[in-house]
Amino acid sequence: QEILVTVERVLKVDALRRENARLREEVGRLRGVGELIGESPALQGVYRVIEAVKGNKSTVLVSGESGTGKELVARTIHQRGPLAEHPFIAINCAGLSETLLDSQLFGHRRGAFTGAVADHDGVFRAANGGTLFLDEVSEIPLSLQPKFLRAVQEREVTPLGASVPVPVDVRLIAATNRDLEAEVRGGRFRADLFYRLNVVHIEMPPLRAHPEDIPNLVEHFLQSFSRQYRVSPKRVTAEALERLTAYTWPGNVRELQNLIERAFALSTAETITLEDLPPAVAGWTPPDAGAGDGTELSTLGDMERRLIAAALRKSEGNKKEAARLLGIDRQRLYRKIEKYGL
Secondary structure, three states: OHHHHHHHHHHHHHHHHHHHHHHHHHHHHHHEEOOEEOOOHHHHHHHHHHHHHOOOOOOEEEEOOOOOOHHHHHHHHHHOOOOOOOOEEEEEOOOOOHHHHHHHHHOEOOOOOOOOOOOEOOHHHHOOOOEEEEEOHHHOOOOOHHHHHHHHHHOEEOOEOOOOOEEOOOEEEEEEOOOHHHHHHOOOOOHHHHHHHOOEEEEOOOHHHOHHHHHHHHHHHHHHHHHHHOOOOOEEOHHHHHHHHHOOOOOHHHHHHHHHHHHHHHOOOOEEOHHHOOHHHHOOOOOOOOOOOOHHHHHHHHHHHHHHHHHHHHOOOOHHHHHHHHOOOHHHHHHHHHHHOO
């Protein structure tokens, strides 16, 4: 009887641990996945696809503007799947001559071309057993695309100067900031190659499409750079955060990250204010501001409501912490919450 009771207790504890781990993972997924930060509906859709494909080896095509985090998506898929202990190799296909790109992708034999003084495996073979991330895949020259298609299709490569193909076992994740379907229609990208790459498609939204994630991203970069620069985390004033949230970020998350690092590099102050922001951001106003039809006031009000809602989410409803994040006192926060019905 005592043995049965002990076993039952062990099973209950084990079940509670599994449930706790599941809940922790669920909460983590709401805040972000891997190094991807954000909890907006736009990113939740991305997270769902990542969760669906992380356990298999299907080819993934990630599209989106520069700076949206396409390589982070690839790394997250790799790190959260069964290939995590195997190589993750990334290569940018832009800016290389055809011969050099051919060599980088598929390898070469000694003497295959001028300067080839030794054998080189290429990234397909270097990533064997793991994941190969091909950034700017649309930049692969049209004349090299048939060879690339064969590598994707047959999972074998033929190094420059060799006559026998070499089998490879890799998961392919490709990325592009171009509209590949338009490239196909324009005759600059092979249709059959596009279909081979576009097995699972993930579209990364530009930062301007999910500004509600900016406060979380700012907090993440503040913590990250405080560790890198070995200083206490800075805080951002409400006015500066409002301007950061309103800005359209043509360089997307990468531009925001660089801005926060700039504040750490140029100032020892504990607070980032409007004066610490680059002129393009600090002096930015919505295109329709000043139109005389009340649009500016409406936009600012909506922005303030989004900022307060984001602070409340980040603080998990703790109003004292939310007020600290916003740089305002609690009484003012209470008035704003009542005003916007939050």
